[in-house]
Amino acid sequence: MIQIIAVSGFDYVGKNMTAIKVDDEVVICDMGIHLENYIKFTEDEDLINVSPEDLKRVEAIPNTKNIEDIKGQVKAIIPTHAHLDHVGAIPYLANEFNADIVCTPFTAEVIKTILRDEKIKINNNIRSIHPNSSFKVSENITIEFINVTHSTPQTAMVAIHTKYGTVLYANDFKFDLYPTLGKKPNFKRLEELENVVAVIVDSTYSRDERKMPSESVAKQMLKDIMLGSYSHEKAIIITTFSSHIARLNSIVQFSKKTGRKLLFLGRSLNKYIKAAEKVGIIDFSKDAEVIRFRGKIYNKLRTVMKEGKEKYILVVTGHQGEPKAILSRMANGETPFRFDSEDFVIFSCKTIPSPLTIEGRKVLEEKLKRTGIRMFKDIHVSGHAAKEDLKDLLLMVKPKNVIPAHGDESMKQGMREICLAMGYEEKQVHLLHDGESVKFN
Ligand SMILES: [Zn+2]
Known part of the structure; x- marks a missing residue:
């Protein structure tokens, strides 16, 4: 049985964290801060050494109470890229779990730099795995980092392979065919994925009716x-x-x-x-x-x-x-x-x-x-997928279920509407709030 638990980041943009439970083992994707709440509290855009309790109180980091009962089952913490709304809570929360942190080399280096600069100690090993490679978390779970483009290097989609099928965690990406640094998205691998039980997907720009420019x-x-x-x-x-x-x-x-x-x-x-x-x-x-x-x-x-x-x-x-x-x-x-x-x-x-x-x-x-x-002003193009990119993802991966993430109610609804327009049934689109979960047999 696979259970996907929306720990944090499903009601707003920020402090992303999702737990994926496979029988009695759990992997966590992302562990980020809520940047605005964080800055309001610390008046600093850089991470500094403050207490996790205070940060939880001001809602700057995820509330891990909703996974208290499965904390001991966590086998890996997997940040997908180096943005603070995806890695920023690691210095404050990783110690709650007896699990390695597994990420791409750039993400690993950013985490290590933050810990070193702020003299914060965590007990977790940090393992770096290159984009487009796999890592065996346990007998029953293998994770694969599929290279995608975004606004920071070595961003990955995480395919979590289990005997029940694959879960694809696709938070923060764009499909850029002309990246100015680094590799193109690995479309081939996305198309090859079989039996994708569910995709957890970046909904931030789901209402933006275009393909995001390169x-x-x-x-x-x-x-x-x-x-x-x-x-x-x-x-x-x-x-x-x-x-x-x-x-x-x-x-x-x-x-x-x-x-x-x-x-x-x-x-x-x-x-x-x-x-x-x-x-x-x-x-x-x-x-x-x-x-x-x-x-x-x-x-x-x-x-x-x-x-x-x-x-x-x-x-x-x-x-x-x-x-x-x-x-x-x-x-x-x-x-x-x-x-x-x-x-x-x-x-x-x-x-x-x-x-x-x-x-x-x-x-x-x-x-x-x-x-x-x-x-x-605005000499910029976003690093997030817009509506047409999101359709590309669904067409390539053909997931059986979709879990809109990384957004507020309107953004998640935008993703739901995309799915319904493409022939998905209501019961295949799961709108979760923080603390809620969905199970797939
Ligand atoms: Zn990002």
């Missing part, structure tokens, strides 16, 4: 501004997601063509770039300087002002207007950097639609506008 489109948008707009004598400042290594790699390529020196400034940029370098995905060492600590960042900005800002490209943290990030500090005049009119500020991201970030971005943009800068 990352190469975002790369072209960035190129148009970095190389095609008149930035003569002016600063170029770019802010984007620190974990989006492909996007950072595009910035490195275009920076070289401008002849300007490239600086990455901020703690989280340093964390993800170093992790990607360590596992051999990129090597920025010859083309850019990465500076982590605030004191050194301020010294560097002093040099930039002295030597001439037109000689540099600055990539900084703070795309969502986080008050403690470098861009907010620059806008506040807290750093040695001074904005001039017509300096470039490029937001290579979208605003995350939560009240906290919408307000943060508004405050930041108002401050920046007062300096007379040129602002380039």
Whole structure:
């Protein structure tokens, strides 16, 4: 018997965690934080050493009470990729389980870096398995990492193979045929899967009626501004997601063509770039300087002002207007950097639609506008599947049951409507709330 338990992340976007029980053994897919609740509580977008009890109280990490009775049966914890809403609760919760963490090398490196930086100890082994390979969890469960594209490297769909059939955990992916870094999705393997009992699927953009454009489109948008707009004598400042290594790699390529020196400034940029370098995905060492600590960042900005800002490209943290990030500090005049009119500020991201970030971005943009800068917004393409990609997944995998995940009620309903339009029956689509479960014989 297979039971799928929606531990967390089935009523909103964030703190993803699903338990898959096969007879008397359990694997857990993802163990993430709820970013907005986390930031509200810690005022920090980086993970810091705070107590799990406090984080549970403010609903920043999953509530593991609903799997209390099966904790002892957990055999593996499987984070699918390095985003904090998928791995961020590991430092706080993994110790509750006597199980190894199994993930791709980049994800493993990011987890290890967080633990090391914040001096958090967990007892679990961290095993890294390459995308497109398998791992035997026990006699009865083998997991397979199927390579997919997303907005951070080495993202995998997890196929959990059992004697009752296969469960496919497909949270956070897009089907990008022209990725700018890393491999294409492994469509062949998805088509080959047989007897897929259920798919647990990313519903975030289920109502977005299109196929999500490729990352190469975002790369072209960035190129148009970095190389095609008149930035003569002016600063170029770019802010984007620190974990989006492909996007950072595009910035490195275009920076070289401008002849300007490239600086990455901020703690989280340093964390993800170093992790990607360590596992051999990129090597920025010859083309850019990465500076982590605030004191050194301020010294560097002093040099930039002295030597001439037109000689540099600055990539900084703070795309969502986080008050403690470098861009907010620059806008506040807290750093040695001074904005001039017509300096470039490029937001290579979208605003995350939560009240906290919408307000943060508004405050930041108002401050920046007062300096007379040129602002380039939404130079971005999402890493999530839209409606037509979700249909592709169902056509390829042919699951017997669908469990919409990674979304609020409306997003899950959007996924349900896709299924019904494609001929699924109501009883094959399972809308779960946190704490609920469904069984398949
Ligand atoms: Zn993600």
